[in-house]
Amino acid sequence: MSILVNKDTKVIVQGFTGKEGTFHAEQCAAYGTKIVGGVTPGKGGQTHLGQPVFNTVHEAVAATGATVSMIFVPPAFVSDAVMEAADAGINLAVIITEGAPVKDMMFAKAYAVKKDMMTIGPNCPGIITADECKIGIMPGFIFKKGNVGLISKSGTLTYESANQVVKEGFGITTAVGIGGDPIIGLSYKDLLPMFEADPETHAIVMIGEIGGDLEIQAAAYIKEHITKPVVAFIAGQTAPAGKRMGHAGAIISGSAGTAQEKMAALEAAGVTVVVSPADIGKAIAKVMAAL
Amino acid sequence: MNIHEYQAKELFKKYNVPTVRGHIVFTPDEAVKAAQELGGSIWVVKAQIHAGGRGLGGGVKLARSTAEVRQLASEILGMTLVTHQTGPEGKLVQKVYIEEGADIKKEYYLGLLLDRALEMPIMMASTEGGMAIEDVAHNTPEKIIKVAIDPLTGFQSFHGRKLAFGLGLPTEEINTFIKFASALYKVYMDHDAEMIEINPLVKTGDGKFLALDAKMGFDNNALYRQDQVREMRDLSEEEPTEIEADKYGLSYIKLDGNVGCMVNGAGLAMGTMDTINYEGGKPANFLDVGGSASAETVAKGFDIILKDPNVKAIFVNIFGGIVRCDRVANGIIEATKITNVNVPVIVRLDGTNAIEAAEILNNAGIANIVAATDLADGARKAVAAAKGE
Numbered sequence: 001m002s003i004l005v006n007k008d009t010k011v012i013v014q015g016f017t018g019k020e021g022t023f024h025a026e027q028c029a030a031y032g033t034k035i036v037g038g039v040t041p042g043k044g045g046q047t048h049l050g051q052p053v054f055n056t057v058h059e060a061v062a063a064t065g066a067t068v069s070m071i072f073v074p075p076a077f078v079s080d081a082v083m084e085a086a087d088a089g090i091n092l093a094v095i096i097t098e099g100a101p102v103k104d105m106m107f108a109k110a111y112a113v114k115k116d117m118m119t120i121g122p123n124c125p126g127i128i129t130a131d132e133c134k135i136g137i138m139p140g141f142i143f144k145k146g147n148v149g150l151i152s153k154s155g156t157l158t159y160e161s162a163n164q165v166v167k168e169g170f171g172i173t174t175a176v177g178i179g180g181d182p183i184i185g186l187s188y189k190d191l192l193p194m195f196e197a198d199p200e201t202h203a204i205v206m207i208g209e210i211g212g213d214l215e216i217q218a219a220a221y222i223k224e225h226i227t228k229p230v231v232a233f234i235a236g237q238t239a240p241a242g243k244r245m246g247h248a249g250a251i252i253s254g255s256a257g258t259a260q261e262k263m264a265a266l267e268a269a270g271v272t273v274v275v276s277p278a279d280i281g282k283a284i285a286k287v288m289a290a291l
Numbered sequence: 292m293n294i295h296e297y298q299a300k301e302l303f304k305k306y307n308v309p310t311v312r313g314h315i316v317f318t319p320d321e322a323v324k325a326a327q328e329l330g331g332s333i334w335v336v337k338a339q340i341h342a343g344g345r346g347l348g349g350g351v352k353l354a355r356s357t358a359e360v361r362q363l364a365s366e367i368l369g370m371t372l373v374t375h376q377t378g379p380e381g382k383l384v385q386k387v388y389i390e391e392g393a394d395i396k397k398e399y400y401l402g403l404l405l406d407r408a409l410e411m412p413i414m415m416a417s418t419e420g421g422m423a424i425e426d427v428a429h430n431t432p433e434k435i436i437k438v439a440i441d442p443l444t445g446f447q448s449f450h451g452r453k454l455a456f457g458l459g460l461p462t463e464e465i466n467t468f469i470k471f472a473s474a475l476y477k478v479y480m481d482h483d484a485e486m487i488e489i490n491p492l493v494k495t496g497d498g499k500f501l502a503l504d505a506k507m508g509f510d511n512n513a514l515y516r517q518d519q520v521r522e523m524r525d526l527s528e529e530e531p532t533e534i535e536a537d538k539y540g541l542s543y544i545k546l547d548g549n550v551g552c553m554v555n556g557a558g559l560a561m562g563t564m565d566t567i568n569y570e571g572g573k574p575a576n577f578l579d580v581g582g583s584a585s586a587e588t589v590a591k592g593f594d595i596i597l598k599d600p601n602v603k604a605i606f607v608n609i610f611g612g613i614v615r616c617d618r619v620a621n622g623i624i625e626a627t628k629i630t631n632v633n634v635p636v637i638v639r640l641d642g643t644n645a646i647e648a649a650e651i652l653n654n655a656g657i658a659n660i661v662a663a664t665d666l667a668d669g670a671r672k673a674v675a676a677a678k679g680e
């Protein structure tokens with residue numbers, strides 16, 4: 001078991017024949033992901049990486065039965081691509097592209113919700129179910145199979161935490177990089193119940209950042225509904241107020257969204273909060289031993 | 292990206308958001324000329340810097356004669372203005388805005404920004420105009436009226452009515468307010484703004500609403516399609532090293548500690564700063580080298596970090612995913628040949644080909660490069676090195 005994606009998930013790639021799309025689609029296929037085709041307008045009918053290329057997502061879905069789309073189109077075209085996927089009946093769009101305008105994502109997300117399409121990202125590493133299916137740009141070999149679910153706003157911290165979990169002798173069920181932009185798709189409070197319901201997931205790692213209040217919402221949700229142990233780290237405890245730290249989402253405005261506030265809320269919800277990200281693996285070892 | 296008050300008001304005027312007439316000037320002579328051209332008997336001399344709280348910091352003054360305009364302009368031009376948003380070092384004032392006086396009957400606050408939880412713009416109004424809105428939100432949150440605007444409906448009159456009645460405006464002023472707010476929403480959406488703040492929004496003696504101040508910030512991801520906004524960028528308001536870093540695809544922010552950091556990924560970069568802090572040190576900067584970490588970008592990263600004389604050690608923390616650690620190791624060695632690195636460099640490379648990378652670094656035999664096994668080990672060694680241990 002796992003959440004959202006597994007070895008049978010059929011995936012198409014929007015922006016299939018571009019440089020990024022090509023490189024990562026190939027890596028994903030090598031990991032075992034069922035890449036069943038891709039979309040590049042104007043290149044329909046061609047074959048790329050041994051798979052069919054379509055002009056539209058509708059055609060791709062009809063021909064392949066794909067339920068998930070991995071999106072690599074340039075930032076200016078992201079909202080169009082997301083809306084096309086939603087319109088074509090895709091269930092889950094994984095948006096890797098970095099730099100999409102916030103206004104575009106606002107409209108694209110609203111349309112996706114209306115069409116019952118889940119989204120992950122943008123500006124994220126994607127989703128991986130260990131040893132089964134990788135939809136994104138993460139280095140697959142770090143994610144050994146095991147019983148820890150992972151949700152993270154940050155790409156490299158996802159790798160860092162997965163690596164620590166594996167070094168402690170445990171492994172990952174599914175890891176989801178949700179991205180740190182102001183508007184994102186699936187968030188902690190959407191993914192936590194999925195991990196709670198997944199019998200293979202025994203504990204959850206949650207990586208947050210300064211800015212916004214998703215972690216506060218997550219804390220409230222955990223307190224009420226999550227029985228599995230959660231280990232959390234919030235990046236940006238030492239970030240000065242009002243400064244951007246790369247991710248557009250990581251802005252502190254006023255008192256809301258500080259690392260301290262989020263850490264306190266999570267602790268109050270019974271979460272094991274680590275102050276240093278170097279302690280994530282050890283904290284998981286401790287909660288797993290107590291199960 | 293942020294712009295100046297006078298620039299935001301230019302955008303307002305194009306959208307018929309009523310504001311006060313004024314001119315931007317760089318010298319006291321120009322200030323007097325601007326005042327004469329505006330006419331009237333009362334003017335406001337306003338420092339133009341990218342920070343709020345200018346009035347409280349002494350950067351906004353009232354003049355009752357052109358002689359006073361000259362006097363105040365010469366005082367404010369060239370001053371280092373310190374406000375609650377500039378930090379203690381303040382900001383140098385290089386231009387002032389000369390504005391005609393307004394007949395102020397009452398001051399309000401009006402703001403527009405993205406509500407991340409609702410995923411739509413939210414307009415906020417308050418009767419507590421002229422105060423720091425952060426304080427109002429903290430002390431008397433009931434005095435802030437909010438209305439979320441679904442992008443699918445856009446700004447409708449009912450949004451405006453909710454705010455106007457919430458502010459307690461008399462019925463005859465409601466429509467004037469709605470027109471103002473509706474035009475402001477259009478300014479926000481059309482320019483990919485991240486934030487607009489009018490503090491104060493004033494009601495004049497004859498029942499008009501005027502933007503007496505204006506603050507605007509924009510979504511950097513959308514600047515590619517906002518030519519007019521891009522042209523308003525004032526590089527003199529930004530940190531020179533941050534601009535230089537940006538040119539090389541590096542994201543750099545200077546901090547006040549002594550342990551320099553070079554990391555791939557924004558989250559891990561913040562996490563690295565937090566680890567340094569946890570181990571008893573203080574980070575000197577945030578630096579995200581992005582995905583490639585080539586010899587050139589690493590060399591540029593070293594250059595930028597070492598421009599800060601406080602830096603006593605550098606912690607390079609790269610988690611190699613797609614980027615292979617052996618390449619990064621070679622990049623670091625190359626970088627030390629391109630640029631002179633005269634402080635200890637603690638290198639932690641993990642992920643793809645980490646073992647090969649460690650061998651490369653050890654075999655290179657560079658005296659001031661120290662290998663670290665993991666994040667905690669690297670942070671500890673960097674903190675110790677910065678303390679001269």
